[in-house]
Amino acid sequence: MSSTKLSAVLPVLSTLGLASLVFIAPTSYAEQKPLPTLDNNQFNVCLDNLSQSSAFASVKDTLAQYRPAQGDPSVLESLDYQPEFQKEPWDYLASLVDEERVIDGIAASERYADVLARIEAQYGVNRYDVLGVWGVESDFGTTLGKKEVVQSLATLSCFGRRQSYFRSEYVSALKILKQGDIAPNDFKGSWAGAFGQTQFMPSTFLQLAQDFDGDGRKDLVNSQADALASTANFLKNSGYQSGQPWGYEVRLPANINASNDRKNKQPISHWRNLGITLVDGSELPDSLSNAGLLLPAGKNGPAFLVGRNFDAFYAYNASENYALAIAHLSDRIEQQNTDVDFATPWPTDDPGLSRKQSRELQQALNLLGYDIGEVDGIIGDGTRRAIQQYQTDNGLTPDGRAGKKIHQHLMNITANMPQHGSEPADEAQHTADDDQLATGNAHSASKKISETKSGLSKLLQIKSLTAILIGLFIVLVIALVSRRKR
Numbered sequence: 001m002s003s004t005k006l007s008a009v010l011p012v013l014s015t016l017g018l019a020s021l022v023f024i025a026p027t028s029y030a031e032q033k034p035l036p037t038l039d040n041n042q043f044n045v046c047l048d049n050l051s052q053s054s055a056f057a058s059v060k061d062t063l064a065q066y067r068p069a070q071g072d073p074s075v076l077e078s079l080d081y082q083p084e085f086q087k088e089p090w091d092y093l094a095s096l097v098d099e100e101r102v103i104d105g106i107a108a109s110e111r112y113a114d115v116l117a118r119i120e121a122q123y124g125v126n127r128y129d130v131l132g133v134w135g136v137e138s139d140f141g142t143t144l145g146k147k148e149v150v151q152s153l154a155t156l157s158c159f160g161r162r163q164s165y166f167r168s169e170y171v172s173a174l175k176i177l178k179q180g181d182i183a184p185n186d187f188k189g190s191w192a193g194a195f196g197q198t199q200f201m202p203s204t205f206l207q208l209a210q211d212f213d214g215d216g217r218k219d220l221v222n223s224q225a226d227a228l229a230s231t232a233n234f235l236k237n238s239g240y241q242s243g244q245p246w247g248y249e250v251r252l253p254a255n256i257n258a259s260n261d262r263k264n265k266q267p268i269s270h271w272r273n274l275g276i277t278l279v280d281g282s283e284l285p286d287s288l289s290n291a292g293l294l295l296p297a298g299k300n301g302p303a304f305l306v307g308r309n310f311d312a313f314y315a316y317n318a319s320e321n322y323a324l325a326i327a328h329l330s331d332r333i334e335q336q337n338t339d340v341d342f343a344t345p346w347p348t349d350d351p352g353l354s355r356k357q358s359r360e361l362q363q364a365l366n367l368l369g370y371d372i373g374e375v376d377g378i379i380g381d382g383t384r385r386a387i388q389q390y391q392t393d394n395g396l397t398p399d400g401r402a403g404k405k406i407h408q409h410l411m412n413i414t415a416n417m418p419q420h421g422s423e424p425a426d427e428a429q430h431t432a433d434d435d436q437l438a439t440g441n442a443h444s445a446s447k448k449i450s451e452t453k454s455g456l457s458k459l460l461q462i463k464s465l466t467a468i469l470i471g472l473f474i475v476l477v478i479a480l481v482s483r484r485k486r
Contacts, residue, residue, distance in 0.1 A: 038071045038159060046158035055167065059174035066177060066184065068148070071155035075147065078191040079160045089296040089321050091403070094352030095379075096136055096325040097332065097340050101355075105131050105333035108140050115225045119212065123232035124242030129309065132330030133231050133316060134198055141197045141224065145189035149173050149202070153193045169193050172202035181209070186221040196220030197227035200234075208233050238315040239308055245287050246313065246327040247306035249342055251279050252299060262292035262306050262320070271305060279343035296324060302342040350403035353379070357407050364410035365390060367417050 050056050051063050109116065109131055116127035131140075138144055153173050156166035173193060176182050182195070189195030193202060197220055200209065209218040212229035220227040252258075253275035268284050268291060278284060284305070291305035304324070313323035332340060340354075353361065355377035362375045362383055370386040379402040388400035390410075 036073045036076045036159075038073050038076075038155070040070050043071045043155070043158055047154060050157065050167065050170075055171055056174075059171055059178055062174040062178045066150050066174070068151040068154050071159065072147070072151050073155075075152045075155050075191040076160045079156065079162075087321070088346075088348070088352070089301075089324065090346035090348055091352035092321045093325050093328060093340075095355055095358065095377075097329045098354035098356065099338045099340065101135050101139065101329060102332045102338045102340065104140050105135050105329060106336050108134070109333055112224060112228070115212070115228065119225075119229050119232050123229070123236050125232040125235050125240055126330070128330040128334040129235065129240075129246065129313075129326070130228050130232050131333050132326040132328075133235075133313070134228060135329050135333075136322070136325050137199045138197050141227075144197065144221065145191075145195065145199075147189060147191050149187045149189050149193050149195050150177070152189075152191055153202075156192070166193070169202050172206050176202055176205060181205075181218045182221055186219075196230075197224060198231045200230065204234070205230075208237060234316065235309075235312045238312040240312040241289075241308045244289070244307055244309055246309040246330070247288065247291060247294070247304050248285075249279050249344070250276050250284070250303050250305050251281065251344070252276055252303050256299075258293050260293060260295035260298070262294040262310065265290040265292045265307075268305075276303075276305070294320065294324070296320060297347050300347040302344040302346065350401070350405045353402055353404065353407055357404075358383075358402065361387075361402060361407045361410055364414045367414050368410075 047063070047067060051060050056063055109127070116130065119125070119130060120127045134140055150170075150173055153166055153170040157163055157170045170193075173187070177184060177187065187195065190199065194200065195202075196205075200220055205218070205220065208230060209220060210226060210229040210233050211218045213223050213225040215223070217223075218226055218230070220230055250271075256274055256276070258274060268286060268288055271291065271293070272284050276284065288305065288307040291307045294304040294306045294310075296302065296304075306327075310323055310327060313326045314320065316322075316326070328340070328342075332338065358379055359375055359377040362372045362377070365372050365383070365386045366375065368390065370390050371382070372386045373380075373382040383402060384400040387402060387406060388398045390396075391398040391400070391406075396406075396409075
């Protein structure tokens, strides 16, 4: 299937997977809107009508079998979010490409080296680009989404905007259940219906999903091989060019007059003639046949020349920041480099936070009495409201921004407080998730458990020996007393 024919489907492949969540911002940090109320009678009438329509004829029985009893109002809340601001690229990339994710990606590249090599050979897609998608979409399979896909799509088919689109996805989801590729209990994902380790929409699954492990099912939820091969197949069908890089960071001459338009692809010789070099000043390589200029933050920030493979990343989720996150994570995993900064700094004095820094900020707010809810490293409504309240209480500009400035301020304030810096409960869960990929971490955890068991065993041995000695002492005393009586 050509990428032109797929163009209507591919840009919405991973709608509201892990990566797109960072675009959602509340309209007010101080207030939370109640969930919309759904008319359950209207919902049931809608499903009745759908079951009788020609579009659902092939899945009528499946619809009846998995028909939800009620809609999910929370998906409409997500559908109706209208962000008041768009995340700056430095904020977006800070949480998606951080030291933790690079380390996890390196571990994944080693653990799945064999299957990645076979995927690379069959589809012609660089294994590290596949890992970049996997890491950005679901943090290497640790964040798949908790929404019931069928319930979400049934709700969106009957309420809100874009009902026609979601009805098509609903039909596709029911076909997946009918085929038996995904077990009903595993069919969970984002609010919009994206699911699996690399967050495919149902219609894209039907077109491009692969059974790479040969078990007869295309299981993107439980089979890493199927999920990663399906991602490679998607990129290949989106125009990915084997053997070429996605692009590279470059240095611009001070007097350059070039627009930020990655779609305006030109030969590398064109960019050389304009005085553009690699960031170290060396000449642009010929590894890219044609490239466009990408300036995510304007001429004062990092600059990139990007090729066709960057466009394939963009097809996965229509955002240049998203595509750059995949590209950057891919590079760092391949280079085994946990320094996630670009050579040219972002034009800001208040950079974004990594997930570790976000957890530290949340923990500090909790210590100061500002309830942020769960310490999870995700900057959501609760954290922003707590920041804003803290800023108001302490004479700071109440913008609710979670950046390096407020992070450093809170670290200084809480530096000498009890429990500061201790591992929050969710961090232990994060570590447990990481252990599933990092064999070194798994060995370390196993070693700790073994040491604990060994310690307990030794303690029991000591207690048993003590009891024996006490018993012998008592017997000896009784014997001595008996001898004296004689």
